[in-house]
Amino acid sequence: xxxxxxxxxAIRVRGIEKSFKDLQVLRGVDFDVRTGSVFALLGSNGxxxxxxxxxLSTLLKADAGTAVVNGFDVAAQPSLVRESIxxxxxxxxxxxxxxxxxxxxxxxxxxxxxxxxxxxxALLARFTLTEAGxxxxxxxxxxxxxxxxxxxxxxxxxxxxxxxxPTTGLDPQARLEVWQTVRGLAAAGTTVLPTTQDLDEAETLxxxxxxxxxxxxxxxxxxxxxxxxxxxxxxxxxxxxPSLEDVFLALVEDGGGIDTATGGRADGTxxxxxxxx
Amino acid sequence: MTTHVLADTxxxxxxxxxxxxxxxxxxxTTVITPIALMLLxxxxxxxxxxxxxxxxxxxxxxxxxxxxxxxxxVAYTAYRLFxxxxxxxxxxxxxxPIARSSVLWAHVFTSLAANLLSVAAVVGVxxxxxxxxxxxxxxxxxxxxxxxxxxxTLTWIAVIAGLSARTVDGxxxxxxxxxxxxxxxxxxxxxxxxxxxxxxxxxxxxVTSIVNTVRALFAQEPVGNDIWIALAWLxxxxxxxxxxxxxxxxxxIR
Numbered sequence: 001x002x003x004x005x006x007x008x009x010a011i012r013v014r015g016i017e018k019s020f021k022d023l024q025v026l027r028g029v030d031f032d033v034r035t036g037s038v039f040a041l042l043g044s045n046g047x048x049x050x051x052x053x054x055x056l057s058t059l060l061k062a063d064a065g066t067a068v069v070n071g072f073d074v075a076a077q078p079s080l081v082r083e084s085i086x087x088x089x090x091x092x093x094x095x096x097x098x099x100x101x102x103x104x105x106x107x108x109x110x111x112x113x114x115x116x117x118x119x120x121x122a123l124l125a126r127f128t129l130t131e132a133g134x135x136x137x138x139x140x141x142x143x144x145x146x147x148x149x150x151x152x153x154x155x156x157x158x159x160x161x162x163x164x165x166p167t168t169g170l171d172p173q174a175r176l177e178v179w180q181t182v183r184g185l186a187a188a189g190t191t192v193l194p195t196t197q198d199l200d201e202a203e204t205l206x207x208x209x210x211x212x213x214x215x216x217x218x219x220x221x222x223x224x225x226x227x228x229x230x231x232x233x234x235x236x237x238x239x240x241x242p243s244l245e246d247v248f249l250a251l252v253e254d255g256g257g258i259d260t261a262t263g264g265r266a267d268g269t270x271x272x273x274x275x276x277x
Numbered sequence: 278m279t280t281h282v283l284a285d286t287x288x289x290x291x292x293x294x295x296x297x298x299x300x301x302x303x304x305x306t307t308v309i310t311p312i313a314l315m316l317l318x319x320x321x322x323x324x325x326x327x328x329x330x331x332x333x334x335x336x337x338x339x340x341x342x343x344x345x346x347x348x349x350x351v352a353y354t355a356y357r358l359f360x361x362x363x364x365x366x367x368x369x370x371x372x373x374p375i376a377r378s379s380v381l382w383a384h385v386f387t388s389l390a391a392n393l394l395s396v397a398a399v400v401g402v403x404x405x406x407x408x409x410x411x412x413x414x415x416x417x418x419x420x421x422x423x424x425x426x427x428x429x430t431l432t433w434i435a436v437i438a439g440l441s442a443r444t445v446d447g448x449x450x451x452x453x454x455x456x457x458x459x460x461x462x463x464x465x466x467x468x469x470x471x472x473x474x475x476x477x478x479x480x481x482x483x484v485t486s487i488v489n490t491v492r493a494l495f496a497q498e499p500v501g502n503d504i505w506i507a508l509a510w511l512x513x514x515x516x517x518x519x520x521x522x523x524x525x526x527x528x529x530i531r
């Protein structure tokens with residue numbers, strides 16, 4: 001466990017434990033998240049990801065341990081933590097009866113911001129929802145709803161954003177759009193903590209990856225560090241076949257949405273390298 | 278943060294009022310049963326009922342009908358609160374710097390607005406059926422005050438139901454006994470016509486004192502002790518249900 005990041009860490013978790021009745025979900029979780037980084041919490045269903053995110057976003061109290069978000073203790077200073085964060089839960093937290101625009105205005109007003117209308121307008125444009133802005137959210141597709149959900153989370157520019165399985169149930173294009181947004185946020189200095197059970201997503205998106213398994217973090221490091229845990233890679237020549245995803249995206253591409261696919265990772269790794277084990 | 282409580286409550290009340298405006302059927306289904314009961318009692322049963330009061334039967338039974346309207350209206354409050362708790366939007370609010378109580382109060386104010394709208398609709402139907410009152414502005418205000426207090430009391434009971442329910446049906450089931458209560462009171466027939474134990478119950482349950490008070494105010498008669506008994510019942514139940522609702526809410530959301 002690294003502790004030397006403390007001064008620049010946006011999230012600091014020490015010994016967090018949580019049980020529901022007899023079921024121990026978290027058994028002492030420790031990690032640090034550097035400010036402005038993307039820290040993916042990787043784990044299978046039931047690993048405790050959502051419980052951890054709910055504790056960090058003040059929705060749930062831990063049984064033991066401490067968690068500090070943006071310098072504030074989640075147990076002792078919950079309202080200051082709430083000022084610092086945004087949560088996009090597993091299920092899109094939008095008001096179905098309101099329109100997309102009204103949803104955004106609602107959150108902007110609850111965050112006491114000036115000119116909620118202009119904020120809503122800008123976010124609708126940024127998430128290509130302008131045309132759908134005056135329709136009820138209940139008429140939105142899964143991808144649109146998720147985009148609206150994330151747009152609502154960005155209002156007020158909170159320094160820390162939790163995204164609980166942000167791409168579950170999305171089609172590949174919508175998934176790329178979410179990834180693009182997450183990278184943009186991190187580039188602008190926001191700390192983003194996505195949870196995912198999708199290995200590909202963690203690999204593509206995160207600066208650091210922590211693997212949560214049976215209630216503890218069993219590994220935590222950069223992708224390179226995690227790869228180094230296995231025996232050194234041997235070189236094999238494999239014919240590069242396009243994946244079904246490549247084919248699908250090439251076929252449905254309509255010009256705008258696919259920039260991400262060619263944009264590559266921030267650290268310059270070539271994506272095609274994935275095929276070589 | 279406390280400085281924002283009022284503003285936040287206002288914003289959230291605006292949100293749930295919008296829900297009502299977009300589904301006016303909730304108002305229509307709230308008023309349809311009381312209006313049907315009113316038609317039934319005035320045009321079918323009323324002719325055989327001797328109230329001994331000398332006033333028209335529609336005047337006699339309107340106060341009880343208004344209470345039934347409110348009792349069925351608050352079922353929607355529990356329903357809306359339950360749906361909010363189920364959906365992710367409640368968690369979003371809980372993870373934002375919003376005063377915790379604002380979320381509940383928004384539902385309470387919305388309930389008040391929706392029920393007053395329903396009550397006005399029922400009075401609107403009672404007028405062509407012959408409801409007349411010479412009540413002064415002061416008496417009207419007193420009636421409105423008692424109905425507001427009655428709505429608030431039932432709304433906080435609805436909040437408990439909405440917070441405790443596990444299913445949508447469970448959320449509104451609590452309202453059935455409340456709707457039934459006016460039937461065993463002085464709302465439709467004088468309690469004196471009932472057999473002993475039933476009459477005793479009818480005379481000593483809250484609805485009778487409330488009905489008698491509202492009826493006296495509409496008829497420009499002295500309200501006597503009934504108004505104090507009604508207020509004591511309403512404030513007492515309000516305090517208890519408010520306490521339970523807040524405790525339940527605290528446990529539900531830290």
